[in-house]
Amino acid sequence: MRHIARPTLGILGGMGPLATADFYRRLVQRTPAGSDQAHLPVLMWADPAVPDRTAALLGEGPSPVPALVEGARRLRRAGAGCIAVPCNAAHAYVEQLSKATGVEVLDMIGAALEAAARRTPGLERVGVLATRGTRLAGLYERAGARLGLDVVQVPVPVQEEYVDPAILAVKGGGDLAGPERWIATAAESPKGRGAQAVVAACTEIPLISRAASRVLPLIDSTDALAEAAVSRLWNPAVAVRTGGRTG
Amino acid sequence: MRHIARPTLGILGGMGPLATADFYRRLVQRTPAGSDQAHLPVLMWADPAVPDRTAALLGEGPSPVPALVEGARRLRRAGAGCIAVPCNAAHAYVEQLSKATGVEVLDMIGAALEAAARRTPGLERVGVLATRGTRLAGLYERAGARLGLDVVQVPVPVQEEYVDPAILAVKGGGDLAGPERWIATAAESPKGRGAQAVVAACTEIPLISRAASRVLPLIDSTDALAEAAVSRLWNPAVAVRTGGRTG
Numbered sequence: 001m002r003h004i005a006r007p008t009l010g011i012l013g014g015m016g017p018l019a020t021a022d023f024y025r026r027l028v029q030r031t032p033a034g035s036d037q038a039h040l041p042v043l044m045w046a047d048p049a050v051p052d053r054t055a056a057l058l059g060e061g062p063s064p065v066p067a068l069v070e071g072a073r074r075l076r077r078a079g080a081g082c083i084a085v086p087c088n089a090a091h092a093y094v095e096q097l098s099k100a101t102g103v104e105v106l107d108m109i110g111a112a113l114e115a116a117a118r119r120t121p122g123l124e125r126v127g128v129l130a131t132r133g134t135r136l137a138g139l140y141e142r143a144g145a146r147l148g149l150d151v152v153q154v155p156v157p158v159q160e161e162y163v164d165p166a167i168l169a170v171k172g173g174g175d176l177a178g179p180e181r182w183i184a185t186a187a188e189s190p191k192g193r194g195a196q197a198v199v200a201a202c203t204e205i206p207l208i209s210r211a212a213s214r215v216l217p218l219i220d221s222t223d224a225l226a227e228a229a230v231s232r233l234w235n236p237a238v239a240v241r242t243g244g245r246t247g
Numbered sequence: 248m249r250h251i252a253r254p255t256l257g258i259l260g261g262m263g264p265l266a267t268a269d270f271y272r273r274l275v276q277r278t279p280a281g282s283d284q285a286h287l288p289v290l291m292w293a294d295p296a297v298p299d300r301t302a303a304l305l306g307e308g309p310s311p312v313p314a315l316v317e318g319a320r321r322l323r324r325a326g327a328g329c330i331a332v333p334c335n336a337a338h339a340y341v342e343q344l345s346k347a348t349g350v351e352v353l354d355m356i357g358a359a360l361e362a363a364a365r366r367t368p369g370l371e372r373v374g375v376l377a378t379r380g381t382r383l384a385g386l387y388e389r390a391g392a393r394l395g396l397d398v399v400q401v402p403v404p405v406q407e408e409y410v411d412p413a414i415l416a417v418k419g420g421g422d423l424a425g426p427e428r429w430i431a432t433a434a435e436s437p438k439g440r441g442a443q444a445v446v447a448a449c450t451e452i453p454l455i456s457r458a459a460s461r462v463l464p465l466i467d468s469t470d471a472l473a474e475a476a477v478s479r480l481w482n483p484a485v486a487v488r489t490g491g492r493t494g
Contacts, residue, residue, distance in 0.1 A: 006295075006296075011291075014283060014286065014288075014289070015283060016283040016286075017275040017278075017280075017283065017286045017289075018272065018275050018276070020271070020275075021268060021271045021272035021275055022272070024267070024268045024271065024291075024293075025265065025268035025269070025272070028264040028265050028267075028268055029265070029420065031264075033264075033295075033420070034419045034420070035418055035419065036261060036262055036263040036264065036295060036297075036299070036418055037295050037296065037297075037298075037299070038295065039261065039263075039264045039293070039295040040293075040295065041261075041293065041294055041295055041296070042261070042264075042291070042292075042293040043290075043291065043292055043293075043325075044258075044271075044289070044290065044291035044292075044293075045289075045290055045291075045325075046271075046286070046287075046288065046289040046290075046291075047288060048253075048280075048283060048284050048285065048286040048287065048288055049253075049284065049288070050283075050284075051284075052283070052284070074325055074326070077325070078290075078292075078321055078324070078325040079321070171282060171283055172281045172282065173276065173280070173281070
């Protein structure tokens with residue numbers, strides 16, 4: 001078999017860990033590979049020591065930037081050529097991260113809104129379910145402005161009563177039936193304000209978004225990042241040159 | 248917060264990729280952490296270039312040892328102190344891997360049989376659903392002998408007609424309803440030969456073992472490895488000293 005260049009995807013994860021596992025699973029499922037050997041090479045660093053992004057963005061906690069930069073350098077040293085960060089709020093620091101390390105970082109926010117536009121013909125107004133950090137940093141508002149989309153956040157009481165506790169529940173483990181209902185309730189708000197679709201704009205939310213997807217067409221930011229990674233790194237020539245058995 | 252030593256778990260994965268994602272998810276779910284920050288630091292290297300283990304064990308393909316050794320060294324260099332390999336067949340090479348690199352490698356086979364003994368009072372005979380490589384290497388037979396357990400494999404026609412195609416179907420992606428039925432059918436065989444429990448002894452099988460678990464109490468080797476990793480590396484002092492917000 002001729003050697004085919006296979007760039008390695010780095011995953012800077014752990015924010016949170018379950019969302020990182022979910023991202024890697026979706027990446028594997030979205031890769032059009034028919035055997036183990038045809039998949040993307042992936043390096044993951046799940047660093048639980050990254051300070052909370054929302055607390056930092058609210059000015060209530062230390063900056064996650066040093067840990068993110070250290071993590072990206074570790075991944076680059078170990079061979080990653082391009083990095084996915086499956087955490088929306090961390091994207092407030094992505095430009096800084098990319099400049100400090102010289103590593104290409106995939107844009108999850110842009111990928112999510114582009115996926116929303118692709119899947120919702122005539123999309124003009126899109127709702128967002130996000131952490132308070134992502135809201136405060138205006139990540140979706142800025143990306144929406146670039147794409148000509150009107151971005152709608154939920155009112156603060158809905159954020160505090162439904163969205164924040166649901167995200168915390170996923171991070172804390174435990175039963176997720178209640179949190180799934182809360183996210184569906186939160187999705188009623190952008191619907192009432194004329195949004196034609198809603199983005200699960202925190203990587204914990206896709207784990208509890210089934211009921212919400214019956215309220216409005218739901219775009220999953222984790223999935224959008226996985227799609228972006230496959231379209232950036234997948235080389236179809238690999239699939240036909242590799243084979244495999246049962247492991 | 249006082250610094251607490253947090254050893255990093257390495258995951259030498261990609262064999263196959265979906266099984267690796269499943270292992271990381273189970274590891275996260277089995278970690279008694281209440282916030283992102285309380286989880287284990289994890290480095291994963293999912294290397295699709297590891298040659299097929301079963302083909303090598305059958306003498307029909309190149310050895311995976313050089314790729315496994317390279318992978319373990321890469322993880323050690325990047326900071327991993329202890330490595331989990333979520334692939335049963337790869338355990339035929341684990342001693343060699345550990346000797347060549349000096350890295351501690353968790354024993355998935357022993358962990359799976361110990362979990363079987365713990366969960367099945369009076370266990371004497373245990374069935375195994377595995378790849379042909381794992382069978383040929385006698386991995387479960389040797390671990391069973393150490394633990395005083397009689398290990399029963401399925402007859403070759405059952406292996407060829409049900410177990411092998413089911414594992415290949417998971418690796419190839421696609422619909423898994425048929426493969427789930429095949430694994431349930433395969434589990435009838437150890438039941439008929441007096442096994443009191445059956446081990447899903449290939450990391451693809453837990454993804455399609457729900458129906459089989461109604462035939463015999465089923466022990467999941469992926470889960471057993473996750474348990475072993477948590478019990479080896481988890482430091483309960485971390486949980487009470489860390490907190491988090493919504494990311």
